[in-house]
Amino acid sequence: MADGPPPEPPHPDWADEQRMAFLFSAFKQSRDVDSADWDGKLAFWAPLVLQAASRRRRLRFTPRELGGWFQRNGAAPLGLSTVLQHLARRGVIQTESSFAASVDTGWLARGVWLLLIKPLRWTLASILGTDTISPDESFIIVDHIKDKAAEVLRLCQRSLDASHPVAALSALQQECQGVCEDEKTFCLCLVQLQKDKKVAVAELDGERIVKLAHPGSNKPVVVTEVDVGVYHLIKCEKMLSHKAEALSQEADGYKEEARKQIGAGKKHMALKSLKMRKRTFKQLDDIHAKLNTIETILDRIRSSQTDLKVVEAYQAGLGALRQSMKDVSVEKVENLMDEIEQFCDTQDDIRKTLAGENFDVAGGADASDLEAELDALLQEEPLLPDVPPDTGPTASLSEDNQLLAELNKSDQGPIVGSRKRVASLELAQ
Numbered sequence: 001m002a003d004g005p006p007p008e009p010p011h012p013d014w015a016d017e018q019r020m021a022f023l024f025s026a027f028k029q030s031r032d033v034d035s036a037d038w039d040g041k042l043a044f045w046a047p048l049v050l051q052a053a054s055r056r057r058r059l060r061f062t063p064r065e066l067g068g069w070f071q072r073n074g075a076a077p078l079g080l081s082t083v084l085q086h087l088a089r090r091g092v093i094q095t096e097s098s099f100a101a102s103v104d105t106g107w108l109a110r111g112v113w114l115l116l117i118k119p120l121r122w123t124l125a126s127i128l129g130t131d132t133i134s135p136d137e138s139f140i141i142v143d144h145i146k147d148k149a150a151e152v153l154r155l156c157q158r159s160l161d162a163s164h165p166v167a168a169l170s171a172l173q174q175e176c177q178g179v180c181e182d183e184k185t186f187c188l189c190l191v192q193l194q195k196d197k198k199v200a201v202a203e204l205d206g207e208r209i210v211k212l213a214h215p216g217s218n219k220p221v222v223v224t225e226v227d228v229g230v231y232h233l234i235k236c237e238k239m240l241s242h243k244a245e246a247l248s249q250e251a252d253g254y255k256e257e258a259r260k261q262i263g264a265g266k267k268h269m270a271l272k273s274l275k276m277r278k279r280t281f282k283q284l285d286d287i288h289a290k291l292n293t294i295e296t297i298l299d300r301i302r303s304s305q306t307d308l309k310v311v312e313a314y315q316a317g318l319g320a321l322r323q324s325m326k327d328v329s330v331e332k333v334e335n336l337m338d339e340i341e342q343f344c345d346t347q348d349d350i351r352k353t354l355a356g357e358n359f360d361v362a363g364g365a366d367a368s369d370l371e372a373e374l375d376a377l378l379q380e381e382p383l384l385p386d387v388p389p390d391t392g393p394t395a396s397l398s399e400d401n402q403l404l405a406e407l408n409k410s411d412q413g414p415i416v417g418s419r420k421r422v423a424s425l426e427l428a429q
Helices: 017-024 035-055 063-069 080-089 096-100 110-117 142-159 169-175 183-195 225-263 267-324 330-355 367-379 395-410 414-428
Strands: 093-095 139-141 166-168 199-204 207-212
Touching: 017 035, 035 063, 035 080, 063 080, 080 093, 093 096, 096 139, 096 183, 139 142, 142 169, 142 183, 142 207, 166 169, 166 225, 169 183, 169 207, 183 199, 199 225, 207 225, 225 267
Parallel strands: none
Antiparallel strands: 093 139, 166 207, 199 207
16 A cells, blocks of 8 residues: 655654764664663654554554655665564554454454465564564554554444344445455454454354444453344344345336236236236235244344343342341341440430439428428418408599409419419529
8 A cells, every 4th residue: 555755754853864864774783782872763763653654544554664654865764673673562563463363363254364464474583582574564553453443343333233233244344444444454453342352253154243342331242142043033134125125116017017018908918917916915915924023023132131131230239239238137236226225325314414403402302392381381471461342432442442352363373373483493593
């Protein structure tokens, strides 16, 4: 894949002849010889390689392509192989062959698999020290692959039914043509998603099917027998729908043909076309009945999956309740309530003692005796004199005597009661 020249120099120092001469020279044989030379070149080239790939929106590259990106005055940097080894040790890049071999990729098409493992000259020994790197060995940028894989997953999830996220690999690849430039890129994204346990790939009767993780789910994805059955049902539903559409068009064709035969005076041929149309409608009725059955089964599977989630939620809630109540029993609660009652009684006794309610002010005398003595003292108090009868000639004296009589009568109750209350307060103090 040819790339045009970048719109601007790869680095602000690109025109500095002296600095570029140093950076384009080869690395020392070992870092121990000149650590400053070694570290300075790595600090310059390592981020620049990633920036160049990002500008070109590349997920992978070869050393040959990399040399072309950094051509200057017809020469390429001599230490790029060392830079690639450094990035590989840090896990920033990885060969396509080792990346594909990190998970079970038996589902890969043979042609794609050969593309990923050829050429395979950069072995573990070369990673650990030699400079033998094939110029056509393809490297992937791990973070770029992860970002692209996440984009592919979101796109596929939107295109599938959330309750049955299973589809043919070829159908998903076609769906992702807008974000994956070729089949190899799409397969690399699937490998990454498989490593992240976001997809599971299985081969069924020579056909590769893919199951996607539910959005927001962290559970590893596994293709189950239910998934296989659902995939068969969905595939059969699509096949019957296409057949029903074709039969419907065929029935319309028979009708038009019958009209033409009638216009041509060929009544017998028109009748034959109508019979074929009727037979086609009967086939359509059979297909629609099968489609209704499939839709009913799929609806029941969706409902059962919802019921399963509800049961799992119930089980989780029961487990949480059991965990929270594991140290609680009726006997412990009764003992706790007894202790609370005991401490409450003790608190009441302390409060009464502090308020002086248990302190005997009268020196042990009975309260009833004190009340009797108080009544006797009140009886000895002189009452107001009786009001003489109204003998005066004026009406004002008669009214005054009447008021005095009412006052004298009322003093028998309220005055005595108020005096008793005053005396009680004095004793309490």
